[in-house]
Amino acid sequence: MTPDILDQYRQATCSGLPGRSSRSIRDRARSAILITVAIAIGTVGWSGYVLALPAAMLFPMLWALAPSRGIAAFVSLGYFLAASRGLPQGVANFYAADLWPGLLLWLIASASFLIVHAALWTRRAGKAPVGRYLVASVLMALPPFGITGWAQPITAAGVLFPGWGWWGLAATAAGLAMMTSRFWPAAILVMLSLWLWSAAVWTEPKLPEGWKGVDLKLGETLGRDASLERQRVLIATVLRSVGEGISTIVLPESALGLWTPTVERLWRDELQDRDLTVIAGATVLDGHGYDNVLVAISAAKAEILYRERMPVPGSMWQPWRILTGEPGGARAHLFANPVFEIGARRVAPLICYEQLIVWPVLQSMLHSPDIIVAAGNGWWTSGTSIVAIQQASTVAWAKLFGVLLVSAVNRQAEGE
Incomplete structure (x- = not known):
């Protein structure tokens, strides 16, 4: 190699390719972490304990932090499959069959959740993710997508704002939207404060007299x-x-x-x-x-x-x-x-x-x-x-x- 070509090779090897490789590894690790955490909060939030429901409110943050539409789809899929994990066994019990029909229904049911959230994900920062997540929430709350709209994080409104009614629902929707913005650390802090306070004073709903x-x-x-x-x-x-x-x-x-x-x-x-x-x-x-x-x-x-x-x-x-x-x-x-x-x-x-x-x-x-x-x-x-x-x-x-x-x-x- 001539000295000029050798210098160019060294420059590319030392400063270009390793940097790209390092960024690629970091992106993969970040994506794996997002998907893993999505599975974890789907499992914990929808464990059947009412006070665990606010864990599901972390989902929109993970969705917004996804580096690509494909990873956003996997984050959504991981969360939903974890939240609805009882379906395969339940279907097998119902039809007295093996797990395969249940697994198939499990994947089909997750399709609407995945499609809506993957389609509305955006790489842009600012207000775009906020508005798009709110649209996704509304779509998953109403038919036809809402027919399989399980595991909605907004259900946690009853834990964070008991007795607030529609104002509590609006406040929870605002909190979920903030999770998709650059203010997500503040949103998590507020949610944790409300969560701890609610857990400390929690009482079950009352039965009507008689x-x-x-x-x-x-x-x-x-x-x-x-x-x-x-x-x-x-x-x-x-x-x-x-x-x-x-x-x-x-x-x-x-x-x-x-x-x-x-x-x-x-x-x-x-x-x-x-x-x-x-x-x-x-x-x-x-x-x-x-x-x-x-x-x-x-x-x-x-x-x-x-x-x-x-x-x-x-x-x-x-x-x-x-x-x-x-x-x-x-x-x-x-x-x-x-x-x-x-x-x-x-x-x-x-x-x-x-x-x-x-x-x-x-x-x-x-x-x-x-x-x-x-x-x-x-x-x-x-x-x-x-x-x-x-x-x-x-x-x-x-x-x-x-x-x-x-x-x-x-x-x-x-x-x-």
Whole structure:
């Protein structure tokens, strides 16, 4: 080599290539850290402990710090898969199958979260990430993306701002937006302060006076055993649960099975001479499909109070049947009947899956309810934290809006 060429080679070797290599290593390490932390906060924030929900508020910071759109997609995917990690096992339990169908559904369900956040990520600093994250949050809170809009960090509003209602929701949204700006260290400090204060003074939502939720452990037979003997067992359970001053009992989703005139008559006869109302889940069939409902039964009358707005996609709600002309599947009533009334009380109903997503509860809160009734049938979630996450979410919403909470859930039978 000539001296000039040798000098140029040394200059490139000593100052150019190693620098690029070093930056590449740092970028890879930074990306790996962001993805790892996203998985960790998805796991911790959605562990089923209501006071752990604020951990999820770190997600927008990680999303905004991603060095590329591809890494932002992996950060989003890692967070969402960790938050919804119970789904594969739950699906396997439900269908009595191996994990593969659940794993496939798990990945499909994460697609909307990943697509929205990857599409709206930006390399630009300043106000651009703030506005884009807020748009992503709104998209994931409302249909159609909101249909699988689980693990929304804004659910933590009930922990950070209990009793603040819509102002607390707005403050939490502002905090999440600030996490995507250069002021994220200040946002974390404020969040930690509010989190610690809330944990120090935390109290659970109160039950409404005269109401009681009854949990069951009847496993997959609940709602599937159509015998009158099962109805008599449920009636006996209700009557044993009635204590002094109790006037309203809440049973889990699907507790009554098929809602028929025979079932109605049996319950009303057994409630004669009792000042008691039973709110329970049931299924109403017709020639085109079925409705997942809550009914109210007393000695005087029985009526359907609520038709579920968002049944579980796939296993219950199967919109593709409309295209093929096949009957069957649960109907989604989307924005219908957000509240119902029992006496002088206005009630916000949330059946099972609706407890995991944002828009049903916010729609109900627009009508200023006094009580949230959360009914679920979680026998298929055995070995997962899904029921605990549902309960943590409903507790957080009840605390945010300062409303009373009654819950009733069916779990796996003992010994199964």
